[in-house]
Amino acid sequence: MSTTYQLLDGKACSKAVLERIAKGAMEVKKKRGRPPHLAAVLVGDDPASQTYVASKVKACEGVGFQSTLLRRPADVTEGDLLELVASLNADASLDGFIVQLPLPKQIDEERVTLAIAPGKDVDGFHPQNLGRMMLGLPGYLPATPSGILELLKHHEVPTEGKHCVVVGRSNIVGTPMAVLMSRNANPGNCTVTVAHSRTRDLRAITRQADILIVAIGKANFIGEDMVKDEAVVVDVGIHRLEDPTRKNGFRLCGDVDFDRVAPKCSWITPVPGGVGPMTVTSLLLNTLKAAGG
Ligand code: GUN
Numbered sequence: 295m296s297t298t299y300q301l302l303d304g305k306a307c308s309k310a311v312l313e314r315i316a317k318g319a320m321e322v323k324k325k326r327g328r329p330p331h332l333a334a335v336l337v338g339d340d341p342a343s344q345t346y347v348a349s350k351v352k353a354c355e356g357v358g359f360q361s362t363l364l365r366r367p368a369d370v371t372e373g374d375l376l377e378l379v380a381s382l383n384a385d386a387s388l389d390g391f392i393v394q395l396p397l398p399k400q401i402d403e404e405r406v407t408l409a410i411a412p413g414k415d416v417d418g419f420h421p422q423n424l425g426r427m428m429l430g431l432p433g434y435l436p437a438t439p440s441g442i443l444e445l446l447k448h449h450e451v452p453t454e455g456k457h458c459v460v461v462g463r464s465n466i467v468g469t470p471m472a473v474l475m476s477r478n479a480n481p482g483n484c485t486v487t488v489a490h491s492r493t494r495d496l497r498a499i500t501r502q503a504d505i506l507i508v509a510i511g512k513a514n515f516i517g518e519d520m521v522k523d524e525a526v527v528v529d530v531g532i533h534r535l536e537d538p539t540r541k542n543g544f545r546l547c548g549d550v551d552f553d554r555v556a557p558k559c560s561w562i563t564p565v566p567g568g569v570g571p572m573t574v575t576s577l578l579l580n581t582l583k584a585a586g587g
Pocket residue numbers: 392393394395396417437438
């Protein structure tokens with residue numbers, strides 16, 4: 295059993311990418327007279343969504359982008375939100391925008407996602423962008439899977455010919471991740487298995503993974519008995535666990551029981567500081583691209 299794992303360090307990797315983005319932003323400003331501009335729509339006051347959107351806005355400041363936060367109350371109608379999306383689609387001062395998910399129950403997320411102009415869909419959630427990804431055509435990649443690719447590339451983790459198991463099949467993480475890891479590219483060229491809530495004997499499958507990517511949304515769900523020696527483990531989950539010994543009363547953990555699993559791994563992402571920073575960075579990369587940078 296290995297005890298000398300290495301960290302897939304999202305903070306260090308995102309710092310390197312953010313420096314590139316900041317340079318790109320300066321070039322866009324020189325060329326077009328204004329920096330790249332991202333808008334974020336936040337509906338309601340879900341604390342996690344507020345934190346995520348705040349970190350996106352802050353990241354824009356850090357690289358010299360302009361950002362606009364548009365808030366709407368939790369009881370906004372679907373019609374009003376669709377009108378806002380239409381106005382953002384038509385706003386030439388914006389390069390891209392996101393509508394933070396989840397949305398309140400009265401709103402059909404799919405309808406809102408479909409209403410976003412694909413050219414401004416820097417989240418990469420529109421079917422046109424997901425379809426282009428499937429076909430290997432240029433477009434906007436969803437931020438979390440794209441950030442994971444960047445993280446693997448930055449640390450020069452070999453992926454070709456490996457068995458990659460993705461746990462979770464969401465439209466924004468698991469499914470696109472599986473497509474990207476099987477592409478003829480680097481990172482990529484994996485043999486991919488997608489496991490999910492209905493998978494029988496999940497442990498037997500995850501134990502076969504050379505690369506295990508977990509996006510299941512359950513705190514500390516993956517234990518050491520589910521991971522093979524020397525595996526590469528990427529943890530997309532982030533959860534708050536109550537912890538009275540901490541000043542703020544909680545600590546963060548992922549979908550993977552890090553303390554038990556890490557000693558078996560060759561590489562593993564920490565939580566926080568692994569996938570999280572890369573997701574924001576990928577959103578900024580898409581925005582830079584949308585601005586012509
Ligand atoms: N909710 C959870 N992750 C995301 C994301 O990447 N983008 C948006 N818009 N909402 C999310």
